[in-house]
Amino acid sequence: MAKISVLGSGAWGTALAMLLSDNGHEVLLWSPFAEHTEELRRTRKSSALGGLELPAGMQFTSDMKKAGERQDAIVLATASVYTRGVARELRPYVKTGQLLVCVAKGIEEKSLLFQTDEVQEEIPDAVVACLSGPSHAEEVARRLPTTCVAGAADSAVAEQVQELFMNRVFRVYTSTDVKGIELGGAVKNVIALAAGIADGLGYGDNTKAALITRGIAETARLGVKIGAHWETFAGLTGIGDLIVTCASMHSRNRRAGILIGRGKPVEEAMREVGQVVEGVYSAKAALALAEREQVEMPIVDVVNRVLFSELPAAEAVRMLMERDPIAEWNYL
Numbered sequence: 001m002a003k004i005s006v007l008g009s010g011a012w013g014t015a016l017a018m019l020l021s022d023n024g025h026e027v028l029l030w031s032p033f034a035e036h037t038e039e040l041r042r043t044r045k046s047s048a049l050g051g052l053e054l055p056a057g058m059q060f061t062s063d064m065k066k067a068g069e070r071q072d073a074i075v076l077a078t079a080s081v082y083t084r085g086v087a088r089e090l091r092p093y094v095k096t097g098q099l100l101v102c103v104a105k106g107i108e109e110k111s112l113l114f115q116t117d118e119v120q121e122e123i124p125d126a127v128v129a130c131l132s133g134p135s136h137a138e139e140v141a142r143r144l145p146t147t148c149v150a151g152a153a154d155s156a157v158a159e160q161v162q163e164l165f166m167n168r169v170f171r172v173y174t175s176t177d178v179k180g181i182e183l184g185g186a187v188k189n190v191i192a193l194a195a196g197i198a199d200g201l202g203y204g205d206n207t208k209a210a211l212i213t214r215g216i217a218e219t220a221r222l223g224v225k226i227g228a229h230w231e232t233f234a235g236l237t238g239i240g241d242l243i244v245t246c247a248s249m250h251s252r253n254r255r256a257g258i259l260i261g262r263g264k265p266v267e268e269a270m271r272e273v274g275q276v277v278e279g280v281y282s283a284k285a286a287l288a289l290a291e292r293e294q295v296e297m298p299i300v301d302v303v304n305r306v307l308f309s310e311l312p313a314a315e316a317v318r319m320l321m322e323r324d325p326i327a328e329w330n331y332l
């Protein structure tokens with residue numbers, strides 16, 4: 001069995017730490033906040049997961065040296081805006097060839113890099129993979145059947161990650177299309193904001209289906225342009241994750257969108273949700289990436305205007321509906 005540390009004791013880091021513990025691994029859960037580590041040690045319950053009990057063997061720390069040294073794998077599970085900083089803090093402690101698994105979903109606003117690229121830039125000697133898919137932490141922590149994809153440029157590395165995480169209720173596929181996986185994971189949060197906004201405006205299932213389907217179309221269009229495979233967007237980390245995020249009330253992005261659609265200012269909606277709303281952080285970066293690649297992303301565009309330019313939500317939907325008539329697919 002492996003020694004694994006999970007960096008980030010939010011909902012996702014904790015759910016994955018539980019899963020890895022279930023798989024018999026020796027798990028160390030790191031939090032940047034000493035008082036949170038103390039609370040986890042004392043209560044052995046996760047406030048990020050509604051007070052769920054944590055497995056007996058799980059250990060806790062706020063010491064990066066302990067979390068970084070002598071680990072077989074390290075999972076980076078903080079909110080995406082902290083990934084680079086955490087990787088930088090981790091760098092002095094990891095060995096050459098250290099396996100790092102990125103599970104946050106986001107695009108860095110300044111560099112337009114995905115999570116694995118940011119981490120590789122900070123720790124060039126590490127072997128960096130990702131794990132993504134339709135996977136609400138609340139359900140993974142309750143051991144409800146879930147599927148994900150382990151991604152790495154080297155398929156042997158993806159298989160190594162698959163082996164660490166897979167069990168009877170958590171099925172893991174492998175892929176070498178890391179770009180496709182990470183783009184799908186980041187953009188689906190922006191589209192889920194749009195789906196939530198439509199819900200908040202009182203629109204129906206037709207509108208939701210339109211946003212999901214056209215949302216994956218524009219994501220795939222950008223993906224293919226940056227060298228990802230079209231098929232990835234028809235898979236778990238593409239349409240799969242988009243469906244679960246747009247449809248589930250577990251989704252923080254969808255819930256924030258509902259509040260915005262009902263007229264709440266963005267900051268207030270984020271505060272009310274209380275946990276990370278990644279779509280707000282990835283929206284500008286997704287649009288900037290699309291502009292750089294000269295790819296049209298109408299849904300991402302109007303979400304940006306609603307979030308940052310005070311465009312009324314109903315007006316955003318009108319703008320999408322009144323775009324020039326076009327063919328559904330451009331087969332060229």
Ligand SMILES: NC(=O)c1ccc[n+]([C@@H]2O[C@H](COP(=O)([O-])OP(=O)(O)OC[C@H]3O[C@@H](n4cnc5c(N)ncnc54)[C@H](O)[C@@H]3O)[C@@H](O)[C@H]2O)c1
Pocket residue numbers: 007008009010011012013014031032048077078079080082086103104105106135136137138274275276278
């Ligand atoms: N919750 C889910 O169901 C789920 C599922 C798959 C992927 N994800 C992704 O995982 C990532 C983390 O999500 P979450 O649900 O755990 O969020 P969360 O809001 O529950 O937790 C926030 C995370 O950020 C970390 N953090 C907060 N302030 C920090 C700081 N100053 N420095 C370093 N780290 C800090 C916390 O330790 C914690 O790990 C996100 O990118 C999210 O999209 C979440």
Ligand SMILES: O=P(O)(O)OC[C@H](O)CO
Pocket residue numbers: 105133134135136137189192241244245250251252253254276277278
């Ligand atoms: O709660 P959300 O909207 O951040 O979504 C969580 C996961 O990414 C779903 O796969």
